[in-house]
Amino acid sequence: MKLLPKDQLRQFIKDNNLKTVEDVQKTLKELFAETLQEMLEAELETELGYAKHDIKNKETRNSRNGHSKKTVTSEYGEVEIEVPRDRLGEFEPMVVKKHQTQVTGIEDQIISMYSKGMSTRDIQDHLNQLYGIDVSPTLISNVTAKIMPLIKEWQNRPLQNVYSVVFMDAIHFKVKQDGQIINKAAYMVVGIDLEGYKDVLGIWIGENESAKFWLSVLTDLRNRGVQDILIICVDNLKGFSDAIAACYPQTEIQKCIIHQIRNSIKYVSYKDLKKVTAALRPIYTAPTEEAALQELEQFEAVWGKQYPLIIRSWRNNWDELATFFKYSPELRKLIYTTNMIESYHRQLRKVTKGKSIFPNDESLLKMLYLATMDVLRKWTGRVQNWGQILLQLTVHFPDRVHVR
Template identity: 50%
Template sequence: MANNLITKEQAQSIIENNDIKTPQDIMGALKNMFRDVIQEMLENEMDETLGYERYDHDQPKSNYRNGYSQKKVRSSLGEIDIDVPRDRNADFEPKIVPKRKKDISDIEKQIISLYARGMSTRDIHEQMNELYGINVSADMVSRITDKLIPTIKEWQGRPLEPIYPFVFMDAIHFKVRTEGRVINRAAYVIIGVNLDGMKDVLGIWIGENESSKFWLNILNQLSSRGVKDVLIFSVDGLSGMKEAIQTVYPRAEIQRCIIHQLRNSFKFVSYKDYKEFTRDFKEVYRASSEDLALLKLDELEDKWGAKYPHALTSWRKNWDVLCPFFKFPDDIRRIMYTTNVIENLNRQYRKVTKSKCIFPTDTSLQKMLFLATDKATKKWTQRYRGWDKILNQLTILYNERITPYIG
């Protein structure tokens, strides 16, 4: 699994170079990194003003560097001391930090905001050049957005609630450049619904291939973050997930997404039969009970089995994880039988990443997804409709598991 935001070697280098021992040391290192970025921008601005780079002795000169003046500015990381270059003719008018400007937090916020919208480093360079008349290299953008890494690691490891009635798990795929080649990376997203009926993204993990071991690691992380119980998992048919859930949360119901299963079945059906086939299939997954659903599945196989065997065999094969929702009331069924809640979030991810065909690193993908998640979840201010009724139903069904956590 590739869910580390920085390598061990990079982390060790940061610790050694900055003598990091406490959280305050981390903030100090971040301030130094941001100060270096601003300093580099100022030097680039001076080069442009003078028409030549520093230490370039071959160019004819009508103006010269004339040392530095110290300035204290405010950023989102706190106050930072910078050295503003001076020129002999006093022509230099810095744009990144104007002479009377004391607060530069808007610059870094602007860069992170542009990054969050899915803009490439080249687009950010052009935007910052247009807005401020400054050159922001891809390396600068990366260094500024790398300030998010401690925040992401803290978010990914934050304490969670002890029980979630519903947990949804799904994946979305991206292309990432690794060791000189482009590979497919999956971002595994987990959303939980708490006892108040509110959604929350519990975490995002970047990986190449899923397996029971992979999912066991992720679920153990949830457990170590305080999740003692999950009533119902709604999942896609990801490899190894069922076995891992049964190991960490053996009392949980596992419901495979009916919508995904239907899509997989319908792709085998010809256009001329599609309407009739889908209408017949509704009799299965809209049945009032599991017994009736199995009866309707028998009828479906009698009618269509010979013509579309591949559309139906997976239902028999996976019936144990497709049928659990039949034992629940309709209000609970509507929540648990689909992972649409994650698919809606995935649409937000695709929207902000559409300009990036290939991510340069796993870390760049993680930063983008974190920012998109932060933006999307700020709108999650309403609990599930009819939640009071749903919670009452869940309390009746799982009284001894829910009651200790209510009130």
């Protein structure tokens, strides 16, 4: 619905000689202040019996005759309004409440921009250029600090008893600590429940990535109500499997095939890279584990002498690399890599790429949390082919999967 008919709008533009965006913003700011003042005066007249003529003379509106000025922030900058003081305590204003200094969702805007990865300076410039509002870095920090209780509540929320598949991986950032810049790991856990819905179960900040810290993450999950995990998908971090077994001894572990390939080609010379990568493919695309082992033997026959470390790595990790062979193609596709959590990481990278260094752990956690909330809003549907996957899970874990 239009606020003004087209002819009145054209007359308004003509009367105010509006030619540029700056002219529009300036005029709207003045109009906002005048409208707010009129609304306040009307409210005072209705509630307290003040007549407009009692405060119409701007020159006499000051603290000596019982009026005080109040500055509020609007979408068009700061505006100043006059408020009679002698009877103000007799009612609660509805237009501009007592002690209110903001009349817009400016805090929501700051948090929204922060969640998109905008720096403090970028947020300052944006608000100044678009709305004519000057905000300090301290204000921005104070506003974003208000989400810390929300993060704490989210991080400690109870979780479901059973998760069908859980993906665990870390993403690394540079953070200032004690005057030095060090590498920090953000430990991420993405879970798929028995209904087929994805969720981020938590974010933990620690120094470097270690199996010991992952053990504390797993312990936290158990303390928050996760009693069973059917399958956990991880990379090849040393000691990870032992940490999982300590908390969830029945859980099957699937090591990421892509991580295994990346680790394998570290030993390969550039001239052999394409040939070795192609030779590895038949192993993990084989229809059965037996067929995959035959392909591994074939790979060893061709490349074993030249690259023995590749063979050793695949054989040492085989039990947890080959987990996916026992399942149907739909479930195999879901678990044989950590692509699901890496896709989530890519969304986080889009937001954090403008921050080469975070001033502290809290700053990093705030940005990761806000970015995660944006990601979760898009995770509305079930995992593809979930009906077939759930049927497989009920067959393989009959005592642990109970379908309602």
